[in-house]
Amino acid sequence: xxxxxxxxxxxxxxxxxxxxxxxxxxxxxxxxxxxxxxxxxxxxxxxxxxxxxxxxxxxxxxxxxxxxxxxxxxxxxxxxxxxxxxxxxxxxxxxxxx
Amino acid sequence: xxxxxxxxxxxxxxxxxxxxxxxxxxxxxxxxxxxxxxxxxxxxxxxxxxxxxxxxxxxxxxxxxxxxxxxxxxxxxxxxxxxxxxxxxxxxxxxxxxxxxxxxxxxxxxxxxxxxxxxxxxxxxxxxxxxxxxxxxxxxxxxxxxxxxxxxxxxxxxxxxxxxxxxxxxxxxxxxxxxxxxxxxxxxxxxxxxxxxxxxxxxxxxxxxxxxxxxxxxxxxxxxxxxxxxxxxxxxxxxxxxxxxxxxxxxxxxxxxxxxxxxxxxxxxxxxxxxxxxxxxx
Numbered sequence: 292x293x294x295x296x297x298x299x300x301x302x303x304x305x306x307x308x309x310x311x312x313x314x315x316x317x318x319x320x321x322x323x324x325x326x327x328x329x330x331x332x333x334x335x336x337x338x339x340x341x342x343x344x345x346x347x348x349x350x351x352x353x354x355x356x357x358x359x360x361x362x363x364x365x366x367x368x369x370x371x372x373x374x375x376x377x378x379x380x381x382x383x384x385x386x387x388x389x
Numbered sequence: 390x391x392x393x394x395x396x397x398x399x400x401x402x403x404x405x406x407x408x409x410x411x412x413x414x415x416x417x418x419x420x421x422x423x424x425x426x427x428x429x430x431x432x433x434x435x436x437x438x439x440x441x442x443x444x445x446x447x448x449x450x451x452x453x454x455x456x457x458x459x460x461x462x463x464x465x466x467x468x469x470x471x472x473x474x475x476x477x478x479x480x481x482x483x484x485x486x487x488x489x490x491x492x493x494x495x496x497x498x499x500x501x502x503x504x505x506x507x508x509x510x511x512x513x514x515x516x517x518x519x520x521x522x523x524x525x526x527x528x529x530x531x532x533x534x535x536x537x538x539x540x541x542x543x544x545x546x547x548x549x550x551x552x553x554x555x556x557x558x559x560x561x562x563x564x565x566x567x568x569x570x571x572x573x574x575x576x577x578x579x580x581x582x583x584x585x586x587x588x589x590x591x592x593x594x595x596x597x598x599x600x601x602x603x604x605x606x607x608x609x610x611x612x613x614x615x616x617x618x619x620x621x622x623x624x625x626x627x628x629x630x631x632x633x634x635x636x637x638x639x640x641x642x643x644x645x646x647x648x649x650x651x652x653x654x655x656x657x658x659x660x661x662x663x664x665x666x667x668x669x670x671x
Contacts, residue, residue: 297419305569328503330593331566338588339554340566341475343419343503352566355556364593366509 297325297343299351311377314351315385316344317363323348324389327365332372334358355379363387392600395484395637397470397496399505406430411468412519415502416483418475418626426512428472428505432461432519436479436626440486448529454490455526462519468494476588476595477501482629484637485646489534491527497633500595507594533632535619535645537653540579541660545671548618549582550607552631553651557623558584560664564623574655577662579621580669583610587627590634603634611668617643621650 299314313331317324325346331339334357342350350361354377361373368389377383405411406429413431415423423433434440439457442449449457463469469487473480480501487495498505506512540549556562560576578584589606591597598606612618618635620628625648636644647654654660663669 297422300568306571309571310569326506328507333554333556335555337555337586339556339562340568342567343474353564353569354566355561355570362593364503364507366507370593 298345298347298349299342300353302351305353307382308380311354311356311379312351312382313354313359313361313375313377313385314349314382315361315387316348317350317365317387317389318348319365319368319389324365327363327368327389329387330362330364332360332362336360361385361387363389365389390637391640392597392638395496395633396499396597398499399508399510402428402470402472402498402505403510405470410466411470412463413470413472414463414483416471416473416479417502418473418479422474422502424514426514429511429513429515430517431472432463432517434461434483436482440483448486448489451490451526451528455524458524458526459522462522463524464522465492465525466494468496470496470498472498472501472505474502476503476591476630478587478626478630481633482626485533485629485632489529491530497637499597503595532643533636533645535621535647537647537649537657539645540619540621540647540649540654543617543619544579544661545581547616548612549579550610550612550618550620550628550631550635551578551582551584552587552620552622552628553578553584554586554588555584555666557651558582558586559666572652574652575662577655577664578651578669579654580661580663580671582621582663582668583607583612584666584668585610585612585631587622587630590631597634597638600638603639607635607639614641617645619645619647621647621654623651624648625650
């Protein structure tokens, strides 16, 4: 399936040695934002994927080696772009404040 | 069809929530999304259980679709208004599906669920009850749907538009990046296909770009407007979004969605595959 579940797909059963995971949380004033959308843009700025955040403000992507940008949209907030570097076999943790 | 008849705004939906002539339907890739909150009076279709055959890889047949619509209270005369998450991927897929079975009046909510949420409009957990109907579907309109043999036979003769992200097209990713990447099929794309990611047709809030911007987008990508077009992605939902743009917004006469898409083509034995950022040759 192609489901963009809130917060991202669970890591249960995923072979992390073969994935370049980017994950994190979206916060406003230190509180989690469960109504945000996080987009993953590639090195050219082109859209690659998007997930709605979980009630805990979480998101997760399975990318590839290289430079990426996280673009965060939320009600009553400016768009926030956050650069991140991913590598297969690692989890890149990102906290985004809006 | 045109932008005026195929697309409605979130404000139009809010103004028509109690209009008995319309049925608002949420179709999400995350099939639990509706259950946590939805537009008031909207019903839900689950693309995995309601719209897919549960044994073969195919859609429900005409009789099953008739039974589904009848049970959910959708009549032939209703205006079906579709919205969903993830920039309307699955709502556009459902739109195409309704057209496949001949439903006359179908509309897509511009921006879908994301636009509705970013507008801070109301969502409710209340599930409406609807009176059953006696829905009559048409035979599938196969002028809208491409199968693998046709795709292979038109290589180099028609426009093929691969609407996946550039990294999937080039073979650097196997699936959209919100999903784990380990997949069974080969990576790459169908040779000669242009890469016009579906996302280039939409703004960040999920609404469609203007007709002029859309025309320029596909023209620059090499789409020959004198030729027929087949769109594909990984499993046929994102390409429904592009099918909607080409067929319903830009009113191109012969546009098909190849719902088998890369999960089928990339698993075929003996067909040509191209790697990298260029369309490639046969």
